[in-house]
Amino acid sequence: MKLKATIKSITLASSIIKKGGLVAFPTETVYGLGADALNPQAVAKIFEVKKRPEFDPLIVHIADLIWLKKLTRKVDKKAFMLIKHFWPGPLTLVLLKSSIVPDIVTSGLDTVAVRMPAHRVARKLIKLSQSPIAAPSANTFGHLSPTTATHVEKQLGEKINLILDDGKCPIGVESTVLSLVGGKAILLRPGGVSLEEIEKVIGKVSRQSKTKKIQSPGQLPSHYAPRTPLKIIESLDHIPDDKNIGVLLFKNPPFKLKDKTVEILTKKGDLREAAANLFSALHRLDESGVKIIYAESMPKTGLGLAIMDRLQRASSKRIT
Ligand code: AMP
Numbered sequence: 132m133k134l135k136a137t138i139k140s141i142t143l144a145s146s147i148i149k150k151g152g153l154v155a156f157p158t159e160t161v162y163g164l165g166a167d168a169l170n171p172q173a174v175a176k177i178f179e180v181k182k183r184p185e186f187d188p189l190i191v192h193i194a195d196l197i198w199l200k201k202l203t204r205k206v207d208k209k210a211f212m213l214i215k216h217f218w219p220g221p222l223t224l225v226l227l228k229s230s231i232v233p234d235i236v237t238s239g240l241d242t243v244a245v246r247m248p249a250h251r252v253a254r255k256l257i258k259l260s261q262s263p264i265a266a267p268s269a270n271t272f273g274h275l276s277p278t279t280a281t282h283v284e285k286q287l288g289e290k291i292n293l294i295l296d297d298g299k300c301p302i303g304v305e306s307t308v309l310s311l312v313g314g315k316a317i318l319l320r321p322g323g324v325s326l327e328e329i330e331k332v333i334g335k336v337s338r339q340s341k342t343k344k345i346q347s348p349g350q351l352p353s354h355y356a357p358r359t360p361l362k363i364i365e366s367l368d369h370i371p372d373d374k375n376i377g378v379l380l381f382k383n384p385p386f387k388l389k390d391k392t393v394e395i396l397t398k399k400g401d402l403r404e405a406a407a408n409l410f411s412a413l414h415r416l417d418e419s420g421v422k423i424i425y426a427e428s429m430p431k432t433g434l435g436l437a438i439m440d441r442l443q444r445a446s447s448k449r450i451t
């Protein structure tokens with residue numbers, strides 16, 4: 132459903148967000164596909180609808196600086212100077228995340244990307260939703276970013292609860308993404324605010340070399356991969372009868388796994404629930420002190436493809 136953005140439709144949109152639904156909304160950069168950033172299952176729906184073959188960290192949109200404090204662990208002087216100059220606006224800052232940010236939002240990274248959009252409709256929606264909104268561009272994976280509500284409707288119309296229409300996005304390119312982790316400013320993606328403008332405020336910014344462009348979190352050196360070796364198995368019979376073994380199960384096992392540290396991603400066999408729990412379960416297994424993690428193969432449909440991609444990435448690094 133596409134509705135012209137009015138106070139009434141924005142209020143309806145906020146109630147959809149609060150209930151864990153998806154709303155496409157205009158920002159000054161492009162249309163975003165938003166979900167409650169603190170609700171992992173709602174965020175999982177974003178990946179499902181976008182048909183992303185892998186998980187990618189999402190930008191968390193806020194309308195009030197109080198949320199920056201809640202979402203991050205450390206905001207240094209450089210960050211505050213940039214915020215003073217460019218927020219609200221098309222600048223996304225990558226900072227160390229706090230524990231309230233679900234792992235699915237950051238693809239398991241220890242950092243979170245935060246932006247305060249300037250668009251009237253986006254700000255009203257975030258305020259009324261009373262929660263930060265995680266949103267990538269509202270398009271299908273591999274397609275052009277949407278800068279009108281019609282673009283969104285053509286690509287995702289049937290699959291999302293509501294599209295708020297406020298005409299064309301004034302900027303039309305994505306936000307600039309700048310990492311400030313560890314006190315060093317690194318440009319991760321050029322966008323709505325130019326490098327020159329940023330350098331006027333905080334001085335030299337490093338650029339990521341073009342050949343090393345980060346396309347997905349798996350390519351980030353800081354990306355979370357379990358320290359513990361991980362092996363994907365097709366059947367539970369392949370788990371050795373040994374202690375110190377962690378098991379990542381898709382759903383309830385047909386028999387009891389004795390003396391194992393077990394994480395079940397979804398009791399009901401629901402891929403969306405599994406995706407929402409994946410990174411947190413991996414974190415727990417990694418911290419449990421097991422020697423190896425056996426991960427049950429998941430169905431490679433819907434979000435299962437993204438889950439398997441992530442597991443394959445985690446396993447290939449550690450075991451050949
Ligand atoms: P989009 O999906 O178009 O909104 O793009 C989001 C951009 O922000 C992508 O280029 C992501 O890789 C980047 N991004 C989001 N969160 C992080 C993070 N924690 N660290 C590094 N890059 C991030």
Ligand code: MG
Nearest residue numbers: 267268269276
């Ligand atoms: Mg995008």
